[in-house]
Amino acid sequence: MKASDTEHWWVYMIRCSDGRLYTGISNHLIKRWQAHSSGKGGAKFFRGRSPEQMVYLEYPHNRSTASKREYAIKQLSRAEKLGLVNTLALTQKK
Numbered sequence: 001m002k003a004s005d006t007e008h009w010w011v012y013m014i015r016c017s018d019g020r021l022y023t024g025i026s027n028h029l030i031k032r033w034q035a036h037s038s039g040k041g042g043a044k045f046f047r048g049r050s051p052e053q054m055v056y057l058e059y060p061h062n063r064s065t066a067s068k069r070e071y072a073i074k075q076l077s078r079a080e081k082l083g084l085v086n087t088l089a090l091t092q093k094k
Contacts, residue, residue: 014051
């Protein structure tokens with residue numbers, strides 16, 4: 001078993017400066033956010049736009065389930081992604 005199999009992974013969505021949503025995974029959210037924000041080591045998606053807010057989180061996953069969930073979310077329409085974001089917001093208000 002690899003170490004990555006036992007680590008906890010996050011699936012996340014970030015709202016960007018142009019309003020688009022970026023979906024990704026990480027086992028260290030703070031470092032990943034810093035990489036996206038600094039432009040060094042972050043996703044190419046953030047060239048020409050900047051991350052504004054983490055709007056969706058799922059935890060815990062292992063590397064495999066996080067990758068599968070990331071793919072599933074990326075297949076959703078924008079409206080469906082916003083539905084996930086709104087569902088999270090509603091569950092946190094309870």
